[in-house]
Amino acid sequence: MGGRRTRRAAAKKILAGSRGNSVSGRIRLLGESGTTLIYRPTAADALDAEFRPIVSMDRGVTLYKYLPRQYAEDLVRDGSTRVGTLYDFRRIELGAGVADPEEGLLQVSRQIGGEPHYFPPGTKEGAAMRFFGIEGDASVQNIQFRRVLEHPDVFVWCCSTEFSADVEQSLEGAEACVEIRAAGTFFDELTRALNAVRPVEFLGFREVTYTPRNQTWESYSPDMSAAFVKDPGSYGAQNEVRAVWRSLDKNPIRPEFPRSAALTEFCAIREV
Template identity: 25%
Template sequence: MQWYKYLPKIHAESMVEDGCVKLGILSGYQDVEAHGEAVGDPDENTRTIYSHDEHVKTDPKQLNPLERQFFDFGNAEIENFHFSNNRIEIKNHDDDLLAYCTSRPFNINAMRKMSEENIKAGNDAYDACVEITDHIGFIQALCDFLENEHGIRYKGHGDCFYRERLIHWTQAHNTAAWNIKDKKYSYQKECRIVFTPPSSFSEKSLIVNVPEIKKFCRLYDLSA
């Protein structure tokens, strides 16, 4: 499978020639002023866990895990407990991960729209694209380098899901925040690789040269 990385030309050439890539901490992209409306996302790596139960509960043992977070009974004996028709929402910030973001398939209109937003934010235009010809080989080479050289461990990869961030508490255990994006970003068709940095990592981004990825990267002909 091919992935595509939209970049300023100078960075695209560096990726192809030197294997240079930049990973970013997901929470850092919440700064829309710095990253622009396309790359920035104020809700990046968050989800809202909710519970909505219209039934009457007369015993604390009937509370679900989300509801229990709002009660601290200690060792008290509870009498005349009544809890009904409640809706609870808790905005959850997932563990901060390092991410490398790409797109598929290539879309010149998406690239131009993202570029325009970059320019509005005072950042460099996307005027080049790197085609990653084998995404699995690329992931493996990048993962090996990051773990061996920086102690950064692979967490997962995949397409982003464009949907609301509201998750029922029964689904919270199998719905990650790192690949959820609002529908307004759907034109980007984003694919991500995410990594767990060591506890000592405190930077917002990491730039590395990974020679092993060069064989999977080539400049994409924008005139094609």
């Protein structure tokens, strides 16, 4: 939307334009108590923001994968493994400690109080409001802004920094632990195996950030990625590491089952 807009909100929740559109031009936003403006970026904006290289962990690190015993033996013996997807983890049937219905989602809110606040373009405050889809010379009063971040679907392979019976017990169905040595080289080979199935780009691997999915503007950092945020209460004991790949074709992604005998060089079952 563009041009001059004056809004006196009568409802408790207002969408800021259609999905992905910003409010632009010289505007005045005046809300009642409880008014919320929700901004969802376009798919293109999300791709630009989220498909960026990850600062990976040390390539020589040893990591641990907890699996049903049959799948652990397949990985160690044949180099066969399942590479899931971010959205696939939302399926509740994956079991406790694995399924997360809010996987890939992050919300950021900012409350503007009863006194008028001005956000001129070209200022730090004006740039901050662009994050919430407000562009142009804005006067804001008594409104909560909320931006919903949904990471595009990506391939994900999860493991842990910890060799621990507690981690294994927190993952429904896990019966065995596979030690992954020289993780950086392991993921290089897994990337080659995945590319044999479909074209992908490896974005890197790093530890998950355990923090609430509902962030305030003050607590949110641009370094946060919705693909690497997990609730600390439900999942914090897992000390999870994620390797992430983006698909390079336009087809919908689904879990894949790459295989490479070279992966077995880095793997061994360890009994906890």
